Amino acid sequence: MADPSSSSGAGAGPSIRRVTLPPRSEYRFELEPHERLSIRLLPNAGDAEIFGAELVGSTQERWYPFGDEAKAAVSTWNGAQIDIAGSATTEYLADEPSPTYTSYSNLHLYLEKARIQARQALRQDPKLLTALVSAGSDPSYIAPRATDEDPGAAGGNHGGSSAAAASNASSTSAYRPEGQGPRVMVLGPESAGKTSLIKFLSNYALRSPVVASLGKGEAGKVAESLRKGGDGIVYPDAIDDETEESKKKRKLEESQSEITGWWPVVVNLDPSEGASPLPCCLSALPLSPLPLASLPSPSPAFPLGTSTPTTGAIPPGPSTAHGVAPLSLWLGKESVRENERHFRRVVDWLVEGVERRLARDFRSRMSGLLIDTPGVITADARSRYAFIQHCVKAFKVDTIVILGHEKLNIEMTRMFGSGAAPSRVPGTDGIPLPRVNVIKLPKSGGVVDLDDTYKQRLRALQVRNYFYGGSAAPSSKSGGGGGGDGSTTGGTGLPQAALPGHADPLGGLPSLSPFSTTIPFDLLEVYRVGQEAMAPSSALPIGAQRTVTQTQLVKLDPTNSAADQSSLLNSVLALVQPPRGGGGAGQPDSIQEPDDDEILGAPILGFVHVADIDTVRKKITVLSPMAGRLPSKTAILGSLDWHDV
Numbered sequence: 200m201a202d203p204s205s206s207s208g209a210g211a212g213p214s215i216r217r218v219t220l221p222p223r224s225e226y227r228f229e230l231e232p233h234e235r236l237s238i239r240l241l242p243n244a245g246d247a248e249i250f251g252a253e254l255v256g257s258t259q260e261r262w263y264p265f266g267d268e269a270k271a272a273v274s275t276w277n278g279a280q281i282d283i284a285g286s287a288t289t290e291y292l293a294d295e296p297s298p299t300y301t302s303y304s305n306l307h308l309y310l311e312k313a314r315i316q317a318r319q320a321l322r323q324d325p326k327l328l329t330a331l332v333s334a335g336s337d338p339s340y341i342a343p344r345a346t347d348e349d350p351g352a353a354g355g356n357h358g359g360s361s362a363a364a365a366s367n368a369s370s371t372s373a374y375r376p377e378g379q380g381p382r383v384m385v386l387g388p389e390s391a392g393k394t395s396l397i398k399f400l401s402n403y404a405l406r407s408p409v410v411a412s413l414g415k416g417e418a419g420k421v422a423e424s425l426r427k428g429g430d431g432i433v434y435p436d437a438i439d440d441e442t443e444e445s446k447k448k449r450k451l452e453e454s455q456s457e458i459t460g461w462w463p464v465v466v467n468l469d470p471s472e473g474a475s476p477l478p479c480c481l482s483a484l485p486l487s488p489l490p491l492a493s494l495p496s497p498s499p500a501f502p503l504g505t506s507t508p509t510t511g512a513i514p515p516g517p518s519t520a521h522g523v524a525p526l527s528l529w530l531g532k533e534s535v536r537e538n539e540r541h542f543r544r545v546v547d548w549l550v551e552g553v554e555r556r557l558a559r560d561f562r563s564r565m566s567g568l569l570i571d572t573p574g575v576i577t578a579d580a581r582s583r584y585a586f587i588q589h590c591v592k593a594f595k596v597d598t599i600v601i602l603g604h605e606k607l608n609i610e611m612t613r614m615f616g617s618g619a620a621p622s623r624v625p626g627t628d629g630i631p632l633p634r635v636n637v638i639k640l641p642k643s644g645g646v647v648d649l650d651d652t653y654k655q656r657l658r659a660l661q662v663r664n665y666f667y668g669g670s671a672a673p674s675s676k677s678g679g680g681g682g683g684d685g686s687t688t689g690g691t692g693l694p695q696a697a698l699p700g701h702a703d704p705l706g707g708l709p710s711l712s713p714f715s716t717t718i719p720f721d722l723l724e725v726y727r728v729g730q731e732a733m734a735p736s737s738a739l740p741i742g743a744q745r746t747v748t749q750t751q752l753v754k755l756d757p758t759n760s761a762a763d764q765s766s767l768l769n770s771v772l773a774l775v776q777p778p779r780g781g782g783g784a785g786q787p788d789s790i791q792e793p794d795d796d797e798i799l800g801a802p803i804l805g806f807v808h809v810a811d812i813d814t815v816r817k818k819i820t821v822l823s824p825m826a827g828r829l830p831s832k833t834a835i836l837g838s839l840d841w842h843d844v
């Protein structure tokens with residue numbers, strides 16, 4: 200690999216290299232297992248950023264640590280001098296121009312314009328704000344189910360009400376187009392740099408010099424709300440009913456600083472490894488430029504960083520607690536194609552949560568959505584990209600960005616460019632597709648093709664981090680710890696903890712002491728979605744109907760079924776919010792007779808790992824990240840499992 204122009208030493212310690220980056224260049228590194236790296240920008244030595252997150256150059260030792268096989272690039276607009284401690288097997292200065300400086304930045308400017316237009320619309324029409332709030336808090340709204348044509352598909356035992364709701368779903372949707380910022384969906388093949396582009400766009404939005412406010416007098420209230428542990432949402436009527444004292448404080452705050460930066464919502468529809476908070480989840484993460492206006496990339500185990508607003512659905516430790524709760528739903532699979540009907544249903548629920556939020560939170564509304572998607576594969580063309588069509592319609596996407604894929608670009612332009620083509624996809628027939636801007640961008644030459652064993656390691660690391668928290672790099676050659684068993688940096692012989700910035704766990708994730716709980720079989724109710732191995736309809740005898748549909752929940756029976764016992768053991772279960780408050784102490788949640796659909800669409804409250812099953816005592820032992828009662832007794836099984844070695 201080409202070596203970046205560097206000089207060893209240059210006034211720093213022996214293992215620290217000083218690298219000079221020319222303007223508009225990109226220094227890329229790919230860490231192997233057990234390798235760690237620290238980077239700092241020298242004070243007054245230019246500008247540098249990693250996937251759009253600015254490195255702060257200061258006279259204090261401000262190092263940015265990387266590990267867990269992170270792969271990333273430091274880019275600079277005007278040139279920079281950086282110090283690098285540790286080494287990576289692969290590191291080089293790109294010798295081709297990076298799209299960051301051209302098309303990616305132009306895309307950001309295009310989105311910036313759309314956000315400012317949305318802000319203008321909201322500022323001009325105060326009545327719209329009140330209308331939006333009431334739409335967002337309309338209790339009669341039920342997530343649309345437009346694509347589920349199978350009458351019993353989502354209903355389960357009590358599906359009638361949902362089916363009825365589906366028919367008039369469009370009229371009850373919380374969506375209103377007015378004052379709506381850009382809704383961007385990034386598409387491309389696997390390893391095209393989709394997540395990296397989402398991160399870049401998020402960071403640029405967070406760093407924007409624009410103030411995302413409804414006008415004078417509101418910024419201070421948001422700051423106050425966040426300081427008090429609130430969600431930072433300012434309701435329109437709240438501006439009028441404040442006390443004299445809080446008014447004074449607010450005025451003072453406003454004169455001191457206005458919060459700049461957008462508050463976009465990152466929607467992750469890719470449930471494979473690297474998903475936040477864990478694989479098998481779909482989530483929506485509302486970002487805020489407070490308290491930290493960037494998503495760092497210390498480890499691929501938390502692709503959107505571990506800063507306050509981005510820790511995932513369940514704060515695994517006190518210091519990562521966040522004011523803005525992201526919405527995470529359980530798909531239970533890493534592939535969206537395995538059970539598309541279920542995927543579409545979960546997407547509908549996610550949309551509902553997002554729309555409700557955007558109706559109440561004007562900053563997120565004007566900032567828009569950034570939607571990450573799973574890599575498109577050849578087989579998707581056969582179904583005319585059914586899952587993409589569904590997501591575009593459900594999230595009311597207005598801009599599709601295609602990363603380096605000519606055929607996909609042409610097909611998406613054909614499909615959405617005219618806005619007139621009626622869909623021929625089963626379940627979406629007859630409904631014209633919306634008109635969407637399709638933009639093709641080049642793939643960055645730095646993107647790394649990730650192999651299956653890397654993906655497996657990443658998956659295990661994410662689960663481990665959830666239960667055990669982060670762990671610092673081992674401090675000596677013989678030291679253990681979760682940072683890996685190799686304890687020296689690649690080639691330098693320096694203990695990893697001696698690298699600046701590596702004394703604390705990556706991303707500042709605290710260490711946790713997980714806790715074991717034993718629960719009777721009949722108290723922890725575990726469901727599975729659909730039948731495990733479902734024969735295609737064509738394989739059934741003529742006239743026969745499936746007894747279990749793809750989105751019906753099946754309750755596991757560990758008492759009588761050895762198969763259920765073995766699928767539970769070592770699995771990671773999602774604990775979801777029990778519908779209607781659940782059963783209370785000592786009672787199973789099913790006492791409330793929840794609808795299947797209510798459980799499928801319930802937000803995740805936490806995860807447990809099934810460590811043991813005692814068939815004699817009829818008890819199940821689960822591991823949870825913190826002591827105390829489990830947040831719910833309703834669990835859903837998926838394909839995520841983990842061996843605590």
Ligand SMILES: Nc1ncnc2c1ncn2[C@@H]1O[C@H](COP(=O)(O)OP(=O)(O)OP(=O)(O)O)[C@@H](O)[C@H]1O
Pocket residue numbers: 227228269270271272387388389390391392393394395396469499572573574643644645646647648649
């Ligand atoms: N310019 C770059 N320099 C170095 N590494 C990069 C660069 N861009 C992306 N990467 C790395 O390449 C890997 C794949 O990128 P990314 O996850 O963004 O792709 P993706 O299209 O989202 O992949 P998937 O289809 O698996 O979701 C990541 O580890 C990312 O950090």
